[in-house]
Amino acid sequence: MAKLGMEAAVASLTRPRGAPRLIGAAPHDSQGAPLDPFNTYGDDYCWWLDRMVRSNQQLVERMTLIWHSWFATSESASSAQLMINQNWMMRRHALGSFHQLLLKVTVDPAMLLWLNGNTNQKDNPNENYGREMLELFTLGADRGYNQDDVHQNSLALTGWTNDDTEQGPVNFRFEPSLHDDSIKRIFGHRGRFNWRDSCRLAVGHATHPSFFIGKLWGYFVGAKLPRATGRELEQAYVRSGYEIRPIVEAILRHPLFYDGPRLVIPPVVWTAGLLRGSGQTITTTSWRWVAGLTGQVLFDPPNVSGWDYAQWLDTSRWAGRLEAVNVALGNHVLSGKTYPYGITENAAEAYEHAIAFWGGRPLSDRARHNLIELGRRIAAGQTAQWQQVSFRQLRQNALRNLVPMTPDWMTA
Amino acid sequence: MTPRPDARPGLAPERHCDGFARAQAIRRVLSGNAPVAREWDPRMPMPAGAGIDRRRFLAGAFGGLMTVYGAGRLGLTDRMLGDGIARAATLQPADSPILVSLFMQGGVDGLSLLAPAGNPLYEQLRPTLAVAPGSGPPLREDPSLTWHPSAASFAQLHDAGKATVIPGIGYTDPDMSHFTSRHYWEVGATDASLMTGWLGRYLDVAGDTTNPFQGLSLDGQMNPTLATTKAPIAAIDQPNNFAVYLNGVWGDAVEWSLDSAFTLGDAQRSSRDPAIAQVAAAASEVGIVRQTLQPFQTSSGGGSGTSANPGAAYGSSVTYPSASTGDLPGRLAGLAAMIAAGVPLRCVALTTDTQFDTHSGQEPTFDSGVQLAAESLAAFQADLEARGVDDRVLVHVWSEFGRRAEENGSDGTDHGAAGASLLIGSRVTGGMLGEFPPLTQLDMNGNQQENIDYRGLYCSLLEQWFDQDAAAVIPGSGGFPRYQLLA
Numbered sequence: 001m002a003k004l005g006m007e008a009a010v011a012s013l014t015r016p017r018g019a020p021r022l023i024g025a026a027p028h029d030s031q032g033a034p035l036d037p038f039n040t041y042g043d044d045y046c047w048w049l050d051r052m053v054r055s056n057q058q059l060v061e062r063m064t065l066i067w068h069s070w071f072a073t074s075e076s077a078s079s080a081q082l083m084i085n086q087n088w089m090m091r092r093h094a095l096g097s098f099h100q101l102l103l104k105v106t107v108d109p110a111m112l113l114w115l116n117g118n119t120n121q122k123d124n125p126n127e128n129y130g131r132e133m134l135e136l137f138t139l140g141a142d143r144g145y146n147q148d149d150v151h152q153n154s155l156a157l158t159g160w161t162n163d164d165t166e167q168g169p170v171n172f173r174f175e176p177s178l179h180d181d182s183i184k185r186i187f188g189h190r191g192r193f194n195w196r197d198s199c200r201l202a203v204g205h206a207t208h209p210s211f212f213i214g215k216l217w218g219y220f221v222g223a224k225l226p227r228a229t230g231r232e233l234e235q236a237y238v239r240s241g242y243e244i245r246p247i248v249e250a251i252l253r254h255p256l257f258y259d260g261p262r263l264v265i266p267p268v269v270w271t272a273g274l275l276r277g278s279g280q281t282i283t284t285t286s287w288r289w290v291a292g293l294t295g296q297v298l299f300d301p302p303n304v305s306g307w308d309y310a311q312w313l314d315t316s317r318w319a320g321r322l323e324a325v326n327v328a329l330g331n332h333v334l335s336g337k338t339y340p341y342g343i344t345e346n347a348a349e350a351y352e353h354a355i356a357f358w359g360g361r362p363l364s365d366r367a368r369h370n371l372i373e374l375g376r377r378i379a380a381g382q383t384a385q386w387q388q389v390s391f392r393q394l395r396q397n398a399l400r401n402l403v404p405m406t407p408d409w410m411t412a
Numbered sequence: 413m414t415p416r417p418d419a420r421p422g423l424a425p426e427r428h429c430d431g432f433a434r435a436q437a438i439r440r441v442l443s444g445n446a447p448v449a450r451e452w453d454p455r456m457p458m459p460a461g462a463g464i465d466r467r468r469f470l471a472g473a474f475g476g477l478m479t480v481y482g483a484g485r486l487g488l489t490d491r492m493l494g495d496g497i498a499r500a501a502t503l504q505p506a507d508s509p510i511l512v513s514l515f516m517q518g519g520v521d522g523l524s525l526l527a528p529a530g531n532p533l534y535e536q537l538r539p540t541l542a543v544a545p546g547s548g549p550p551l552r553e554d555p556s557l558t559w560h561p562s563a564a565s566f567a568q569l570h571d572a573g574k575a576t577v578i579p580g581i582g583y584t585d586p587d588m589s590h591f592t593s594r595h596y597w598e599v600g601a602t603d604a605s606l607m608t609g610w611l612g613r614y615l616d617v618a619g620d621t622t623n624p625f626q627g628l629s630l631d632g633q634m635n636p637t638l639a640t641t642k643a644p645i646a647a648i649d650q651p652n653n654f655a656v657y658l659n660g661v662w663g664d665a666v667e668w669s670l671d672s673a674f675t676l677g678d679a680q681r682s683s684r685d686p687a688i689a690q691v692a693a694a695a696s697e698v699g700i701v702r703q704t705l706q707p708f709q710t711s712s713g714g715g716s717g718t719s720a721n722p723g724a725a726y727g728s729s730v731t732y733p734s735a736s737t738g739d740l741p742g743r744l745a746g747l748a749a750m751i752a753a754g755v756p757l758r759c760v761a762l763t764t765d766t767q768f769d770t771h772s773g774q775e776p777t778f779d780s781g782v783q784l785a786a787e788s789l790a791a792f793q794a795d796l797e798a799r800g801v802d803d804r805v806l807v808h809v810w811s812e813f814g815r816r817a818e819e820n821g822s823d824g825t826d827h828g829a830a831g832a833s834l835l836i837g838s839r840v841t842g843g844m845l846g847e848f849p850p851l852t853q854l855d856m857n858g859n860q861q862e863n864i865d866y867r868g869l870y871c872s873l874l875e876q877w878f879d880q881d882a883a884a885v886i887p888g889s890g891g892f893p894r895y896q897l898l899a
Contacts, residue, residue, distance in 0.1 A: 141605055222685075222686070222687060261685050261686055261687060262685050262687040262688060263687050264687045264690055264691060295633070303591060303595075304591070308607075311690065312690070313690055313691055313693075313694035314633075314634050314645070314646075314647055314694055314697075315624065315646050315647055315648070315694060315697050315698045315701050316629075316632055316633050316634070316647040316648065317633070317634075317694070318691075318694035318695055318697075318698050319656050319698060322656055322657070322658075323657070325659070326657060326658075326659040329659040329660065330659070333659050333660025334660065335660065366676070366679065366680065367676060370672055370675065370676045370679075371672065373672070374668060374669060374672040377668050377672075378665050378668060381664065393660075394660075394661060394662065394663075394665050395665075397658070397659065397660030397661050398658065398660075398661045398665050398668075398669040400660075401658045401659060401660070401661060401669060402669060402672060402673055405673055405695070406673075406676065406691075407676070407677075407680050407683070407687075407688040407689075407691035407692045407695070408688070410691045411685070411687040411688055411691060
């Protein structure tokens with residue numbers, strides 16, 4: 001029964017039916033104006049955050065975020081429009097074939113601009129993409145290739161170009177005259193390789209499956225990948241023809257996904273969790289500004305290797321997350337003459353109400369005890385009859401501020 | 413356009429156990445619930461140079477003598493002393509040397525900073541951008557070189573023997589990408605995969621596990637140069653601007669709530685679950701940072717705003733450039749006050765507001781940016797001298813590369829190779845380190861070539877400033893030359 005239940009639960013995430021639906025009110029800024037993601041600074045961030053909040057296909061959004069970090073591309077080299085186009089492409093392929101995804105990414109305009117694929121040409125090769133493709137996207141640094149392979153791979157990738165206009169870069173295309181069609185030697189294979197061959201050879205390389213499995217595992221599970229599990233997943237991955245979905249399903253079914261060490265929830269996922277948990281949608285574009293404080297701005301990863309999932313917090317970014325809580329509480333701090341939970345509420349009940357406000361996710365006993373103690377401390381100094389409402393408001397506000405800041409709530 | 417390699421490897425939670433215990437012990441002492449720790453006993457010898465100040469601090473924290481200290485040498489108001497600094501100051505001897513790394517982001521044009529004005533080849537390469545002979549101060553030891561007029565404050569420091577200029581620093585096979593070259597400089601190796609900053613590795617080797625102030629970023633976020641694997645470090649904007657705010661909470665409940673969060677952080681930072689420990693450590697360190705900076709929280713609520721003299725907020729006796737020109741003056745003014753107050757700093761890193769990536773219309777950006785940096789650093793040096801702590805501080809000013817010798821067609825310059833660094837402080841040798849890279853010997857891309865290796869400079873800084881064996885910090889350190897940096 002538990003087994004069947006898990007199968008169904010995993011399938012409901014990995015095999016959603018039909019197109020994703022967005023549930024709830026459409027996003028808008030604090031003036032009520034709709035988002036303009038292509039043209040207004042920061043609205044692209046809010047546009048995707050809104051999908052993370054409202055989509056009924058949560059795993060698809062999560063996978064899209066993983067590919068955004070895996071194939072980290074920055075808007076600084078292109079535009080919001082090209083980044084959102086890329087985002088849709090990654091969403092479409094989020095649980096499909098990694099080989100197909102790699103092909104799409106390789107000639108994606110935002111990526112061509114970001115890693116100079118559009119200036120990698122026969123007479124003037126640029127190794128930027130050819131190197132990162134192997135090092136960061138498919139094989140891992142120095143895992144079965146050398147500088148000659150990088151060079152030859154870059155030559156295989158030559159030929160893509162675009163026009164630069166006053167409206168920005170347009171007309172991305174493969175121009176045969178810019179492609180080096182000489183015979184190349186990549187990983188010991190010989191041939192007149194082009195960009196499609198380049199992707200095929202990278203995915204077919206002996207070190208790719210272990211790179212893929214290890215990297216994908218790390219996004220979901222805090223525990224080290226056991227060797228035997230790694231081998232099984234690699235074999236399943238190759239057998240499936242480089243399909244992503246069965247591997248994600250196997251990871252989501254793995255006991256270590258449930259029982260292993262926790263992972264820090266990435267800032268944007270945590271931020272979406274604030275809104276989902278408290279039943280809110282996007283009503284301010286301050287989220288873009290807050291995202292910078294928390295250390296994760298969508299469409300603006302820190303560099304080509306994406307965000308460092310191993311280290312999400314430092315003093316500034318902790319304070320940044322508290323700023324995010326401030327924004328999420330914007331219209332939800334209690335004041336005035338009434339108190340929704342009644343004036344007999346004690347500290348433990350106040351704690352439960354604050355937990356429920358954020359969607360009901362329970363905390364460890366240690367955090368629970370810590371927060372109830374705070375509730376008692378606030379209550380202790382406020383005993384006069386006229387304070388019965390105000391101190392409970394104060395206590396509830398304090399607890400609402402602190403619940404999402406606990407180590408339990410920031411990890412999963 | 414400059415992607416940031418935000419190197420920030422994991423803090424190993426197990427290593428914090430000792431730190432947690434010490435932090436708890438210090439907290440108990442400061443709250444009056446435990447006897448004064450032995451190392452605070454006034455009968456014990458104090459570290460040379462900072463003994464009296466430190467005792468006064470501690471006495472102030474426990475004996476109500478804060479105003480004596482605050483009204484005295486520092487010029488701080490009565491708000492500006494408290495338990496916080498004492499707590500952090502006990503974590504590390506207060507006389508240790510401090511290295512400040514100032515990154516002039518974007519690739520500052522070394523060939524304009526210090527120019528071979530009047531050189532025909534130079535004027536041919538730079539038809540619109542060449543520094544005219546006599547327009548700026550000549551370099552004292554070589555009048556064929558002229559400081560850019562905007563760099564007049566650098567020239568004054570140099571003339572006073574307080575600035576060493578390094579006009580041709582870089583590395584062989586230079587990478588002209590902002591991202592890559594900046595990363596190389598930050599990590600102290602031409603290794604794109606290295607995830608720790610060179611100063612961070614120094615702190616891992618020589619720092620401790622409890623003092624986040626040993627590696628302080630003033631950028632408002634992690635500075636990759638400081639990225640460590642285990643040693644805690646801190647990131648703040650300005651010392652009087654590290655406020656945390658709780659929506660809908662007021663009065664004593666603010667402190668109680670924050671204390672609750674920090675206490676939970678203290679308790680859980682030694683958790684066996686690394687994710688729990690990571691979040692908890694951040695919360696705990698926010699508590700320490702906030703406590704330490706409490707004395708600098710000005711009554712106006714922090715920040716130097718657009719103050720005409722941001723030093724005034726910190727009791728400085730010198731005048732800094734107006735805060736309306738950027739954040740750099742206020743950050744340096746705050747840093748000087750922190751150093752004087754005995755905040756236990758070791759490595760400090762910050763970045764210019766100005767982006768010197770001057771591909772077109774170079775002059776206004778370069779001129780205002782260099783002037784702001786030069787005047788701010790000159791004020792900082794004067795401030796440190798006035799506060800009597802200048803011997804403890806060395807500033808390294810650097811950029812990821814210089815710019816192409818030949819200007820482009822847009823009144824700008826493209827990415828180059830070797831560029832300029834400065835070392836500023838009362839203990840530098842002064843003069844010029846290395847040679848001016850001749851324009852007759854450009855590399856195949858038309859860039860100036862380095863004659864000082866930045867990794868050799870790092871090794872020399874570690875060995876001479878920190879008395880640290882560079883082999884433990886800089887990969888391949890044995891292969892790099894060493895330079896005499898201190899007088």
